Amino acid sequence: MQVVGLRYLKGAYAMKFRIKFSKEGHLKFIGHLDLLRLMQRCIKKAELPVAYSKGFNPHQLIYIALPLSLGATSEGEYMDIELTEDSLMTETEIKDKLNAVFPAGLKVEKVSHVKDKAKSGMAAVDGAEYKVFISKEKMPVYFNEKTEAFFEQKEIWIEKTGKKETKKINIKDKIYRYCVQEDKDFWIIHLLLAAGSKDNLKLETLIEALYQYIALDYNGYDIDIHRVDIYSEVDNQLIPLSNL
Amino acid sequence: MTKLRIADKILKQVEKPARYIGQEVNSVIKDKNKVDIRFAFCFPDVYEVGMSHLGMQILYYFLNKREDTYCERVFAPWTDMEEKMRENHIHLFALESQDEIKNFDFIGFTLQYEMSYTNIINLLDLAGVSPWSKDRKEDDPIVCAGGPCAYNPEPLADFIDFFYIGEGEASLNQVLDIYKEHKKQGGTKEAFLEKLLDIEGIYVPRFYEVKYKDNGLIESFTPIHKKAKAKIKKQLVKDLDDSYYPSKVILPWIQTVHDRVNLELFRGCIRGCRFCHAGFVYRPVREKSKEILIEQGKKLLKNTGYEEISLSSLSTSDYSAFKEFSEELLETCQKAGVNISLPSLRIDKFSIDLMNKIQTVRKSSLTFAPEAGSQRLRNVINKRITEEDILKGSQFAFEGGWDRIKLYFMIGLPTEKEEDILEIKELAYKILDTFYSIPKEKRARNIKIVVSSSCFVPKPFTPFQWEPQCRYEDFMDRQNLLKKSIKRKEIQYNYHDATISSLEGLLSRGDRRVGQVIYYAWKYGAKFDSWTEKFNMAAWKKAFELTNIDPAFYANRKRAYDEILPWDHISIGVSKAFLIKEHQKALDEKTTPNCREKCAGCGAKIFERGVCHEIQN
Numbered sequence: 085m086q087v088v089g090l091r092y093l094k095g096a097y098a099m100k101f102r103i104k105f106s107k108e109g110h111l112k113f114i115g116h117l118d119l120l121r122l123m124q125r126c127i128k129k130a131e132l133p134v135a136y137s138k139g140f141n142p143h144q145l146i147y148i149a150l151p152l153s154l155g156a157t158s159e160g161e162y163m164d165i166e167l168t169e170d171s172l173m174t175e176t177e178i179k180d181k182l183n184a185v186f187p188a189g190l191k192v193e194k195v196s197h198v199k200d201k202a203k204s205g206m207a208a209v210d211g212a213e214y215k216v217f218i219s220k221e222k223m224p225v226y227f228n229e230k231t232e233a234f235f236e237q238k239e240i241w242i243e244k245t246g247k248k249e250t251k252k253i254n255i256k257d258k259i260y261r262y263c264v265q266e267d268k269d270f271w272i273i274h275l276l277l278a279a280g281s282k283d284n285l286k287l288e289t290l291i292e293a294l295y296q297y298i299a300l301d302y303n304g305y306d307i308d309i310h311r312v313d314i315y316s317e318v319d320n321q322l323i324p325l326s327n328l
Numbered sequence: 329m330t331k332l333r334i335a336d337k338i339l340k341q342v343e344k345p346a347r348y349i350g351q352e353v354n355s356v357i358k359d360k361n362k363v364d365i366r367f368a369f370c371f372p373d374v375y376e377v378g379m380s381h382l383g384m385q386i387l388y389y390f391l392n393k394r395e396d397t398y399c400e401r402v403f404a405p406w407t408d409m410e411e412k413m414r415e416n417h418i419h420l421f422a423l424e425s426q427d428e429i430k431n432f433d434f435i436g437f438t439l440q441y442e443m444s445y446t447n448i449i450n451l452l453d454l455a456g457v458s459p460w461s462k463d464r465k466e467d468d469p470i471v472c473a474g475g476p477c478a479y480n481p482e483p484l485a486d487f488i489d490f491f492y493i494g495e496g497e498a499s500l501n502q503v504l505d506i507y508k509e510h511k512k513q514g515g516t517k518e519a520f521l522e523k524l525l526d527i528e529g530i531y532v533p534r535f536y537e538v539k540y541k542d543n544g545l546i547e548s549f550t551p552i553h554k555k556a557k558a559k560i561k562k563q564l565v566k567d568l569d570d571s572y573y574p575s576k577v578i579l580p581w582i583q584t585v586h587d588r589v590n591l592e593l594f595r596g597c598i599r600g601c602r603f604c605h606a607g608f609v610y611r612p613v614r615e616k617s618k619e620i621l622i623e624q625g626k627k628l629l630k631n632t633g634y635e636e637i638s639l640s641s642l643s644t645s646d647y648s649a650f651k652e653f654s655e656e657l658l659e660t661c662q663k664a665g666v667n668i669s670l671p672s673l674r675i676d677k678f679s680i681d682l683m684n685k686i687q688t689v690r691k692s693s694l695t696f697a698p699e700a701g702s703q704r705l706r707n708v709i710n711k712r713i714t715e716e717d718i719l720k721g722s723q724f725a726f727e728g729g730w731d732r733i734k735l736y737f738m739i740g741l742p743t744e745k746e747e748d749i750l751e752i753k754e755l756a757y758k759i760l761d762t763f764y765s766i767p768k769e770k771r772a773r774n775i776k777i778v779v780s781s782s783c784f785v786p787k788p789f790t791p792f793q794w795e796p797q798c799r800y801e802d803f804m805d806r807q808n809l810l811k812k813s814i815k816r817k818e819i820q821y822n823y824h825d826a827t828i829s830s831l832e833g834l835l836s837r838g839d840r841r842v843g844q845v846i847y848y849a850w851k852y853g854a855k856f857d858s859w860t861e862k863f864n865m866a867a868w869k870k871a872f873e874l875t876n877i878d879p880a881f882y883a884n885r886k887r888a889y890d891e892i893l894p895w896d897h898i899s900i901g902v903s904k905a906f907l908i909k910e911h912q913k914a915l916d917e918k919t920t921p922n923c924r925e926k927c928a929g930c931g932a933k934i935f936e937r938g939v940c941h942e943i944q945n
Contacts, residue, residue, distance in 0.1 A: 109329045112336075113345040118582050125353070125579055129633030136665065155340045185633075187353050188329050305340035 099135070099167045100198040101178060102205055104326045106159040107152065111189035116151040122187075123148075123163065130181040133171035149205035149325060150212060150279055150314055153288065155305075160213070160313035162325045164198060164205040194326050205325055208316040209280035211260055214287055216273040217308040223300075227271060228264055230298045235262045242293045255293070258285035260322070276322070279314065330357070333418065333426040334409075342408045346581035347375035350423030353579040354631065356392045356399070360425055364396040364508050368422050368429040368469070370437045372447035373858070375403045379578070380585040382592065382640060383475070384438060387496045389574035397504060400424040402435075404447045405454070407855075407862065413454065420455040430456045433507065435469045437488070439477035442835035443828065443858035445484065448473075449850040452487070459487050459847065461534065466517055470507075479562075479609050480788040480895040483838035483846060485533035490521060493529045493898055494563030495595070497571050502527055525555040529563035531898070532556070538840055544881060546839065546892040559899045562609070566937040568595065568616045573624055576631035588636035588669065589628045591621055593653075597642035598923035598939060600930075601699070602710045602914050603738065605787035606642055608907075609900050611930060612938030613646075613923060618653045622660060629666055637661060638669045645674040648924075654682055674713075675721030684728050693732035693778070694725050700741055701751030707917045708743050710910075715755065722759045723766065731772035733759060739806050739823075740784040740798035742914065749806055752779065753813045760818055779814070780822040781807065783829035787836055788895045789902065791910035794887040797833040799880070800826050827865055828857065833883035839894035842882065844875040903931035 107119070114122065124144050127134050136142040145166035152158050167173060175195040182192045202208075218227075234240070240256045261276035277285045287309060295302035315322035332339070332349055339345040351357070360366065369388060371378030378384060384401070391399035400422035405413060413420075419428040429435055435455065437448055452459040457468045464471070473484060474492035481491040492500065503524065510520045524530045535553035540546060551558060565571040573592070580587065596613035597606065616624075625637060637657075647653060661668050668686050673679045675696055683694075698718055700706045706713065722733060737752050756779050763775045783803050786792045798806070803826035814821050835842065848871035849864075856862035872879060887893070889908055896904075906929065913920060920928050923939045933940040 110332055110349045110351060113339055113349055114581055115346075118346065121583065121587075122353070122579070122581070124635070125633035127633070128635060129353075129631070142665075154345070155336075185353070187351060189351075305337050308336070 099169060099171070100200065100202075101165050101167070101175065102196050102198050102326060102328075103163045103165060103178070103182070103192055104194040104196075105161050105163065106157075106191050106193055107161055107189065108157050108159070108191075109189040111187070112155055112157045115154045116148070119152075120146075120148060122190075126182060126185045127165070129185045132165070132178060132181060133168045133173070135166040135168045147204060147206055150209050152311060153309065156309035156311060158311035159193070160311055160324070162205045162314055196326055198328075202328065203316075207281065208325060208328065209314055210278070210282065210317040211276055211315040211322050212279035212287075213312040213315070214275045214277065215310045215312060216275065216287070216291060217267075217310070218271045218273070219306065220269055220271060222306075223271065224298070227298065228266065231264050231271070231273065231294060234294050234297045235259065240293060242289060244289075255285055255290065258283060259290070274312075276315075330424075330426055333421040333428075334412075338409075338412045338416070342412065343406060344375075344582055347403065347406065348409065348423070349581070350401075350426065352581055354576045355401075355424060355578045356388070357424060358392070358398045360398060360427070363398040364511065365394075365398070365434070365504055366427075366432040367391055367397055367399040367434045367436060367504075368402050368432045369399050370402040370429075370435060370448075370451055371404075371440075372437055372444040372451055373404050373440075373856075374406055376580065376582055376584040378403045379580040380587075381438070381440065382586075382590045383496075385577045385590075386572070386574060387438075387500070388578070389576075390497055390572050391500070391504075393572070394501070394504065396508060398424070400427075402429060402451070404451060404856070410450075410454065420451060428456070430469065432469045433511070435471045437471075437473040437475075439473050439475040439484070441858060442477055442483075442832050445835060445846050446850040446854045446857055448484065449487065449847060450855045453850075459850075461487055461489050464489075470517060470520070476605065476609060477836075479605075479898055479900060480836065480838070481531055481533065481898070482840045482894040483835055483842040485840045486843040487847075488533065489517070490524055491531040491533070492563075493531055493560050495565050497565050498563035499527060499529055503530065522553065522555065525553065525557070528557075528561050531560045533840075536897070540841075546894065549892060549894075549897055558897065560897060562898070562900045564935060565595070565614065566935065568592075568614050569620050575624070575627040577628065579632060586638065587634075588638050589625065589632060589634045590638050590640045591625050591628070592616070593621065593639055593641040593644065593647045595641075596938065598646055599643060599712075600710055600910075600920055600922060600928065602708070602791045602910055603699070603741065603784060603787070605790055608789045608902050608930075610642070611900070611902055611932035612935055612940050614938040615648060618649045618656065621653065622656055625657065626660065629664060635665065636667045636669060638671065641672060643674070644670055644672045645676075645679060646924075651678070658682075658685060675725065676717070677720075677724055680721070680724040680728050693734050693776075694730050695734040695736065696721065697736040698755065699736065699738050700744075700748060701737060701753070701755055702748045704917055705741055705744060705748045705751075707919050708914045709738075709741055710914070710919050712919050712922075715758070718755065719758060719762050722762050726763050726766050726771045726775075729772055731774060732776045732778070734778045734780065735759075737779065737781045738784045739781045739810075740803055742784075742786075742792055742795045743917075744806075746809065749810050750813055752781070752810055756814065756819050757816065760816060775818050777819045778822060779810075779819060781810065782824060783826045785829055785832045785836055788893070789900050789907070791907050791914055793837070793893065793907065794889065794891075794911060796886045797830070797883045798826075799884055800830045803829070825860075828860070828863060830879070830883060831857070831865075831868060834879040837894070838882050841875075841877060845871045845877050847871075848874050901930075901932040901934055906930045 135145045147164045149162035179192045179195045239254045241252050244251045258278035263274040265272040292302045313324045402422050421428050449459045458464050471489050473488045478491045506523050521532045535556040537552045539548045594615040596610040598613050699711045786795045807823045849868045852867035852870045854864045854867040
């Protein structure tokens, strides 16, 4: 009954939704732009009443909060979607419809309303949490110790190569939290890093600096990266985008 | 989730790893223990090229419709992945199950262009089986091939166990039925191939013997098995409305060349352009009905989520109910928020109006394919489009707001002279003048004309199959002549290096002996020959030297009508007598009406359906 009433209250009904999804298994090999294309097909296939941009080449109004590197898995990805004004869909419906068409490895975890005036997912991003799995094989015994020492430095300087010049920057204050955990086969480094448009630290850059510190060769393919969640800062606290 | 054949560590080191993982939306996953036949469908090029190919998508679902068969896809790994596979002793695998294809029942190649031949050798080698048919063992898969290039199967005859001549939907099921029975009973591969001799359209090269004269020409081509047919007849789908068409397609993980729904309007072409291989081998024209098309289009859009649909055929405007069909399609698509793209349109007022309706947004460029610059040469090739048509079409386009026109030509056509080439320039200039003759407020501000020329390659089963191809230097001279003559800055001229076309000239009309060249070219490093950056002419040159084969004998030699051609044992329904007549008419600069205007008596009427009978009724 309530829902029928809402149909006539144009604009009062929330049309923006935030979809939290996971991207696991072989889906790690689908890059950001290809994922976006896949999402467009799935949304259309699921017959969600998605809204389109105006003007030349109309496109679906969907936005992925923070691109994930090719090769990484995640249990905390976010996509905002805008539905057409007269559509009536509940969070559960959206979740079920998408999960029915998603390929294995892609799964909607949670759908939530986004208030009209709320920041977009993209603009809200302030931090991202990761787990980095490093195989213990081939790693020196002092890996743990050295890693702790690396993160405990007062300042961590890296070289950033731009178009024209190479700059030195201190990334220490972009690392919000770290923890090194020992597992049977892996060292697992838990990290919470600055992310988004205000301040950003690329995970790979940090790991490369760590390897350099320990005097190891970094090749990028021996480690596994997993994103845990994406956060927004509210009153000096980092809150998952799905809980805003 | 299926376990991937390639380790993550390797996938993270190669370009576009999504090429190798399978499990896309709409791909077919079966329990491999519950099927009788494992079929590896190989497209001998990279994933994103192969995944654009409509024929493969049709046959993939067609074969998988059988409960006893599991058809899986295989593409050529890009060179970075191949290196890793060889380094780590990983055999070629199929995308769906990720299983090695050397344990499959069939490895089937689709032959879309000659420049993929070295990739076929490479894929067999990567699979861990010998490329040579005679050297493969009893428990190795049966290797087969089909597709447009199979109409001259000879260059690959020593590598392939059997060729399927024609359209797969017609009798591929029969082949699999025979195989299933054969497998159940047990028996040698040879025995199975013998059983295939009962089916029309199957060519088993090992049951034929070729003898050569001292001068290199073919002396005889004879069956050496009592059941082997002297003529192998092309198989085709008689009624496209009744024929299988998938209601979905696989959504490629990465962007492909044609990333959209493809709706096949008809097969064949009424035009009879004399250079066009497809125009002869796919005869006669068979159309799908408008109702079936709309229904198939709707289903495909629903099951794929695509937002673009493209019409596929050799000449879209020739669809007999095109006006009614396009109106209905437009209405359907506008409701569903789907774009239409229309390739192969004849440029006339109707088409331009239609495109205006479709492209309410940005106008992309418009393409004309006059193929030859002068009317004389257009008559030779039977491209019956006049200068007036082209200029009128351009005028409509300019008045409709288009500001970019692409023009396609061929260089090196039979009887071509300097003045024919210069006429290309003249035509481009006239189109430019047409643009400027329109008042400024009625046209775009700027204009760009792109003239592209390709190098003519004479193809089997066309009236030009006896013609010599231009030599490399000749091609380059003619291109240079045109390049120098074009002076107006609004015109851009694109041309290709003729090396690849020259090689294509050898492969497309090659005989069995050419197989050696392909093999050694591969051995010396040739692969991905159609990729300019991978093309390795040095490898081919070494192969010519080693095998003592002169490419000019195949590419640049004029053949006599009574010469035995390597593909003479294949029958496409179009008679040799007709091709000779067409060749004569070409030399006399006379044109032939299209199939709907007047039947030219090509011979395709024997198929009992299609345009030939439409006219009589």
